[in-house]
Amino acid sequence: MTRLMTASGHMTERAYWDELHGVQKKIALPSRLSVGSRNLHRLFRKTIRPGMRVLEVGCAPGRHLAYIGKQLGAVTAGLDYSMTGIEMANRLFRKLGISCDLRCEDLFSTTFQPESFDVVYSLGVIEHFDAPEQIVRRHVRLTRPGGTTLVIIPNYGGIYGRMQRYFDLENLKLHNTAIMSPKAMKGLVSGMDAAEAISFPFGRMSPWLVHFDKKMPAVLSRAAIQCVNLMGLLQPIDLKYVCPILVLQIRRG
Secondary structure, rough: OEEEEOOOEEEEEEEHHHHHHHHOOOOOOOOOOHHHOOOHHHHOOOOOOOOOOEEEEEOOHHHHHHHHHHHHHOEEEEEEEEHHHHHHHHHHHEEEEEEEEEEEHHHHOOOOOOOEEEEEEEEEHHEEOOHHHHHHHHHHEEEEEEEEEEEEEEEOOOHHHHHHHHOOHHHEEEEEEEHHOOHHHHOOOOOOOOEEEEEEOOOOOOOOOOHHHHHOOOOHHHHHHEEEEEEEEOOOOOHHHOEEEEEEEEEEE
């Protein structure tokens, strides 16, 4: 079985992601009623400007990348090693009538040229590796001097990790929880060509990190998700103890 991004220790395999992306998803931009989407888009608006060249590493199924192209006016590109995921992303971009350079490639042998993007980001990628430093280094390598790398992972280092341990321990084991603190995330940049690197928790509370359905009846699970989502939408400011994502932001020197 072909494994993911073979130059580094990995905790998942290609089949896992093919199966995940093979589940039919709505062919549309992310919903503004999802607090998870709002968190990410608020973060992107702080960094991305019209005309910037933006690459998403592990882009399938492409909905947030499509938002960046459609709503923020960036020139987008994406790579993913799952052909199923790339096909899904291609369908989305065709439906929306926007162009995107999508490539089914391994990050360690990509045909995208070094130093060719203003912003390189990933969502929930590096925590599936035993040695994530190599993955972060590849992100930075694709970022132009003066550009920004954003590495975004789920925050299973606190309350979400404790909840997921109860509801879906097997899924939690697929994540490298040792890197899930701002200090550990910033430590991944050691020795890299970075003018500035900061790491911080981000976002309003979100239900999307916890698999309630694994131990709750379907009706109760959906109710819990909608309740926490609504609380997140109404939450006025970020509170670090319930921030659902961790961000490593690197400005390349």
